[in-house]
Amino acid sequence: MSELRLSLRVRIIAVLTAVLTVGAVALGFAAWHSSWLAAQQAYDRLLSGGAVQIAENVYVQGGVVTVDPPVSAIATLAAYDLVFYKVVDPRGVVVAGYDDLMSDADSVDIRAGVVLEDGLYQGQPVRIASLARQLELPGTNNWTTIVVAQTTEARRALARDLTLKALGVIAVMSVLALLATAYAVTLALKPLTRIEREIASRRPDDLRPIAAEPPNEVRNLVQAIDGFMHRLSERMAIMQRFIADAAHQIRTPLAALDAQVEILLGTPASRRKAETVTRIHERTAELGRLTGQLLDHAMVIHRRDAxxxxxxxxxxxxxxxxxxxxxxxxxxxxxxxxxxxxxxxxxxxxxxxxxxxxxxxxxxxxxxxxxxxxxxxxxxxxxxxxxxxxxxxxxxxxxxxxxxxxxxxxxxxxxxxxxxxxxxxxxxxxxxxxxxxxxxxxxxxxxxxxxx
CATH class of the missing domain: 3.30.565.10 (Histidine kinase-like ATPase, C-terminal domain)
Structure with a gap:
């Protein structure tokens, strides 16, 4: 049997290691998800703020929609990733920005506020913010659309950084938990070690109750061992007393048989010799019966519990x-x-x-x-x-x-x-x-x- 199966300490630590590993993996995934959401929300706020600032710089001049791009807003967004934007007047004409920058946001939704979505532009994944602003123009359709896109590399970098830091904390806490458990198990098993040493140091005939104070978790086990040793002590006492009495009882017919044989050897062939042979036969029968009963008694004692x-x-x-x-x-x-x-x-x-x-x-x-x-x-x-x-x-x-x-x-x-x-x-x-x-x-x- 291997040490892994024999050692309670190793088994507890192995199980705890497996539990901590599974927990660390689960927490790692949770940390990545939380980090990505945090990074997404942080950059979405910047992107939404940039779209609103651009929308606030759209105005009508001479009946034509004009935009004065806010340099500070675009610079803030561009400090982290590439930024693309587009302004479309109510006629559908792009008055500023990239003509091929597209958004799938619903026109009704963007009139209520900023709409965020994921997209792909120039072969790169981007986050797109869309917003509509109503201008004072003749006619019924006087909504200008503003679309701002930002690449997502900075988001991923922030999420990755937050995840690595969280994983570091999880790893440190797992190692500390494992070390603390190993130390706690060692302390918890010390009473068992004392019990083991006490039993190992005893003589074979020392069946007294265990003196070491056991922890509550193994108290019933120690009491069961004490009870077993008490029953074993009683059985050994019975057997020792039986063996002593049996030896004493067997000596009597053996001595009598030996005396009859001595008489037989010293007696000439006569009627006296025949009587001696008869008594020898009786003693032999008595000895055989006693031996049989001794074996029966030993068998009954053995079968009592077996x-x-x-x-x-x-x-x-x-x-x-x-x-x-x-x-x-x-x-x-x-x-x-x-x-x-x-x-x-x-x-x-x-x-x-x-x-x-x-x-x-x-x-x-x-x-x-x-x-x-x-x-x-x-x-x-x-x-x-x-x-x-x-x-x-x-x-x-x-x-x-x-x-x-x-x-x-x-x-x-x-x-x-x-x-x-x-x-x-x-x-x-x-x-x-x-x-x-x-x-x-x-x-x-x-x-x-x-x-x-």
Whole structure:
């Protein structure tokens, strides 16, 4: 990825440069238009004044229209450009000036005042002022026409000069605006630089909130980062505690297994040896179950925030889990029943995590609870939907709050104490709870979930 895309400063300055460039071009055109209008109006006033002065010097002498050209007016106009004029008497006879100087102005309009227009004379663009003056002559048509033309080079030069000066001002202001913006952006990004340095200088296990005070525009971003680090810190604490507890729990069956192997090695072939092999088999099975539950617990913790949720039919889920969780043979006679809900409730959840939670609850009930009965029930009430595993065992000796923690023990010291913890993690991930109760001679563990 290029620096242009990475750097917020460069992107802001680039966008502002583009905006200022477009604005400068637009202002340049506006400056040219305004300058041309200003030059046009200034020279039009001079041209109109010159035409009026010539008209005032037209008079009748001996019945003939005569003109005494005002030298000062013509000199003023000629100081900037070439000047041409023509005076036509009421008969249409040119009494002074250039015969071929023509005007397209309407005769009615020029009698009301000076009429200005653009034209072409002797191959040069000119500005033409036309004016009619009424003289005291016999007859009805006694209007004399005065036409004055001036080339436009001086106008264009003035407009060009005004435009260049305006463009200079626009360029200076654009550069100043760009420099001011670059400086302002640098000042505005300084808090982000401090935040960056603070995060970069931290140790990997330092997940405290960011101490640098952020500007208001990025306060929500910094708060989101703080929230993420807080959740990450909690998750790391859970995993560290879990790893420490798991290491402690695994050492016990490993030590017992090692002791049984030592006994086996030092015992001659006899019935004692067969009993030792049986205990080794039991310890190995216990270690395998503990390892499986540890992996299940880690998987549930991982899927809590990573798994995609989908609609799960609780009747179908409970039926399939019960069929797989009950072993083909049990050391004692247990009556197993499944009571589905009438309406097949569904929840928006992670089917894999729910399956693991229910499987652990059923396994716990069969191994450490049920003496002769186990019932799996799916139902719902005003608090949501639920799956309940009930057995006729003696229940739990430890308080419920302790049972829901990892490696907590129930009535006996057998087992890893992970079954209820896994179910609790799954319930919390689905915005639900795990409820433990005892009534009607049955110990009931209910996995309550929020309805979809």
């Amino acid at each position: 798994a995609a949720m989908a609609a799960v039919d609780l009747n179908q889920l409970a039926k399939s889990v019960l069929a797989k969780a009950v072993p083909l043979s049990l050391p004692r006679e247990v009556d197993i029943a499944f009571v589905p809900a009438e309406t097949s409730p569904t929840v928006n959840g992670d089917a894999i995590s729910l399956r693991e939670a229910l499987s652990n609850l059923i396994d716990n009930a069969l191994r450490h609870g049920a003496r002769s009965r186990l019932i799996v029930t799916v139902g719902g009430d005003h608090g949501g939907t639920w799956i309940e595993v009930a057995d006729d065992g003696e229940g739990f000796a430890a308080p419920v709050s302790e049972l829901l923690l990892p490696f907590a023990k129930g009535l006996t010291s057998a087992g890893s104490g992970l079954g209820l913890s896994i179910a609790t993690e799954v319930a919390q991930a689905h915005h639900g709870t795990l409820e433990v109760s005892r009534n009607d001679g049955m110990t009931r563990v209910r996995l309550r979930l929020a309805s979809s």
